[in-house]
Amino acid sequence: MTFLKGLLRYPIIQAPMAGGPSCPKLASVVSEAGGMGFLAAGYKTNDEMEKEISEVKQLTKKLFGVNVFVPQKSEIDSPVLSSYIDTLESEADRLGVSLGEAVWDDDCYDEKIEYLLANPVPVVSFTFGCPPNGLISKLQQRGSFVIITVTTPEEAEIAFKVEPDALCLQGVEAGGHRGSFDDKDVPGKDLSLLSLLSAVRSNIDLPLIVAGGIMHGRDIAAVIMSGAAVAQIGTAFLRCTESGTNQFQKSAMADPSFQHTMFTRAFSGRKARGIANRFMLEYNSAPSAYPQINNVTKPLRREAAARGDTGTMNMWAGQGFRFAEELPAAKIVERLVRECRQAFDEIKTKTHESII
Ligand SMILES: Cc1cc2nc3c(=O)[nH]c(=O)nc-3n(C[C@H](O)[C@H](O)[C@H](O)COP(=O)(O)O)c2cc1C
The missing domain is CATH 3.20.20.70 (Aldolase class I)
Known part of the structure; x- marks a missing residue:
């Protein structure tokens, strides 16, 4: 070698x-x-x-x-980003958190x-x-x-x-x-x-x-x-x-009700592969705006992960996730x-x- x-x-x-x-x-x-x-x-x-x-x-x-x-600094479509953030307000209300700021950082x-x-x-x-x-x-x-x-x-x-x-x-x-x-x-x-x-x-x-x-x-x-x-x-x-x-993700990876992975920008504004869940399917038209969307959804993701809300948290994993032991x-x-x-x-x- x-x-x-x-x-x-x-x-x-x-x-x-x-x-x-x-x-x-x-x-x-x-x-x-x-x-x-x-x-x-x-x-x-x-x-x-x-x-x-x-x-x-x-x-x-x-x-x-x-x-x-x-x-990286990429061009953001601000009106599209704002309306995406508006759609996330109901998720934040449901979880009792405030959305984060749509800011860029390095x-x-x-x-x-x-x-x-x-x-x-x-x-x-x-x-x-x-x-x-x-x-x-x-x-x-x-x-x-x-x-x-x-x-x-x-x-x-x-x-x-x-x-x-x-x-x-x-x-x-x-x-x-x-x-x-x-x-x-x-x-x-x-x-x-x-x-x-x-x-x-x-x-x-x-x-x-x-x-x-x-x-x-x-x-x-x-x-x-x-x-x-x-x-x-x-x-x-x-x-x-x-x-x-996260322990809830570990369990979800072995749970037959989670069957597939898919790409999404819903959590971060950048294309990523995770286990398909309710949030990804509902917000699958999320725009490209990283790291702004990542910063916006941070409180949501944190709360969902703490509660074990596997329909709302991000569970990054590859196509072969079923074989993870x-x-x-x-x-x-x-x-x-x-x-x-x-x-x-x-x-x-x-x-x-x-x-x-
Ligand atoms: C939960 C998770 C987080 C990841 N975070 C990073 C990261 O911080 N930096 C990076 O270069 N790749 C990251 N990746 C991608 C991996 O480095 C690697 O490309 C990928 O896991 C390989 O595919 P596999 O998951 O099918 O083994 C991440 C992957 C997963 C599953």
């Missing part, structure tokens, strides 16, 4: 998952188990990020990553970057945009391995030019927000993981980390056979013992490795003629 100078034992990264799931305990357990854990700095203050980094450092000496949201980006430059961590990854080359090289000079998330071949070309150490290709199957550089709806943006990998691997000479719908070790074998270096896995860890996922994270890593090895062993016992 040449990825990350041989420091990563298995080609498994626990995906950064903001909003609670990828807490220090989960990240450190996955790193100790031979994969690599990730902290999600998104939605946190710089102090909160700093605290989580020190916690992970106390728990493991192994590699771990920190994921940062790249801020998710404390500059402070977080300043901190990460002054206090380097082994791996830094970016999502929602492409940082400039100057920043990437500064982080690399301080010893961090830098990853940029992309969702299309075009984004991969842009990211390649700023010279990161690896790309993370996020397929349409993935849970949580699309890591796209913008939130525009244009054809060709929602590629499945294998289509994206096929399109990128031939012209980008960088290690490719792939994410989206990887739930079993056999899936890891498949993406590695298809040219990926490492599998980045989120949803499969959502129900595990150490993850900070309630097990210690180390057991999940162990299972993924065992299944992946089995898949490669099976292939070895077959002749070319019996396959193709």
